[in-house]
Amino acid sequence: MSHPVSGLGEFALIRRLAARLGPARRDVVVGIGDDVAAVEVRADRYLLMTCDAQVEGVHFLPGVTPPERVGRKAAAVNLSDIAAAGGRPTHFLVSLLLPPDTAVEWMEAAYDGIAHEAALFGADVVGGNVARAGQLALDLTLLGEVERDRIVRRAGARPGDLVLVTGSPGMARAGLALLKQPAPGLADEERRRLVDAYQLPVPRIREARAMGDVGGVTAMIDVSDGLAADLGHICDESGVGLRLLARSLPVDEGMGRLARSLGVDPLEWVLGGGDDYELALTARPGRAEALQRAVHDATGTPLTVIGEIVPREAGRHLVLDGGQEVPLTVAGWEHFGAGHP
Structure with a gap:
């Protein structure tokens, strides 16, 4: 069979x-x-x-x-x-x-x-x-x-590490939405940025090299399947749990406006959109600020702290603005599902 x-x-x-x-x-x-x-x-x-x-x-x-x-x-x-x-x-x-x-x-x-x-x-x-x-x-x-001393893997995250991400995940999903249906209310420049995010993702080679110069990154993955899904891969390989802060997730202004106009919570695209090719990483707390400065100085790309690594038994949660913790659901890209296009 x-x-x-x-x-x-x-x-x-x-x-x-x-x-x-x-x-x-x-x-x-x-x-x-x-x-x-x-x-x-x-x-x-x-x-x-x-x-x-x-x-x-x-x-x-x-x-x-x-x-x-x-x-x-x-x-x-x-x-x-x-x-x-x-x-x-x-x-x-x-x-x-x-x-x-x-x-x-x-x-x-x-x-x-x-x-x-x-x-x-x-x-x-x-x-x-x-x-x-x-x-x-x-x-x-x-x-x-x-x-040899600069390679970073998915395994390596430890409880107490901070979780960071480059750029603004979710923009690629917004660009795909624009290609599939018209959406009034966006300026031409905003429309172009979002479509470019989907069609022309910028690989973060230079950002990663700047991080390597500073040190302190314990695990890293590129965001292809969706931020929640890819951070889940780090958790799986590292044997840890995760707390993300909803208020800290970077939400691009144009992406957020488009999502709301289509009746979508922008955080759905940030966490599950996929196809962004940003870098999600974990780092020792004492190195986070130095990493942020180095990446910004070298490339202009923002590097945002969005949560922390916790012990595996604490699970994986999203902390809402009111302090309520909800399970972090994974709804990213699946090659043998419907697919984005």
Whole structure:
């Protein structure tokens, strides 16, 4: 009897497949289950490896997102994984899965987008593959490197650590909403910012490197599935609980106005929107202010304290403005669910 992958979900499927593998080689420092794999290649640094795809109709809207932006985002989501480990990107491999009727001009523009985004962060496109397929997809592999004493993983958060996030999660979800339905009352500049947040996420490579210069980050992940879901991954890997403060969550003004106009609580998008590619992290309390200053001085990006890590048995809660604690629900991205587009 066969069982569809949709019945398992993404993370249960990953665990099931990983269980079929034998022990990793001795040079594997980080294997399946983190943002990137890390392999020891030199005494002072690790080789980082990640891969991610953009599939038409699943990750981008056909006929809506310009091809150059599809290519840039395909590169950016991989760059974001390298950022979450505190590393530097170096080399891309690009696998193109193309239906026979794919326009050459569309593909050239998408490839230009990949090359442009890679160059922004000092990485090169060095090879790849082209294959015929029933659905268009850009499947990228990215290599990077990180100093041995600066690698950051999902595991490592400890009770007493503060929880922080870069930028304003939820903006990508707002941008997707704008692409799917008109919303009056937003200025053109606000509309552009929100759509850009969805189509052109900024990988936080420079922010992560600035944090590495300061030190004190104990765990980190990029926000691809939703802030609550991704912080949940840190809790799972670190064996800890979580308290988030609703009043401290950064709510972009335009995003909040759009959400309310559509009858949505803005915190739903902040906590569960996904596709933001911000960095969520934990840090020792005595380092938080220095980390905030370093990131702002280096990049201008805000780094906001939004909660704290607690013992596992304390659970995961959201503290409302009145002080009431409610269970932190996870409603982020699920690859084998309906998907965003």
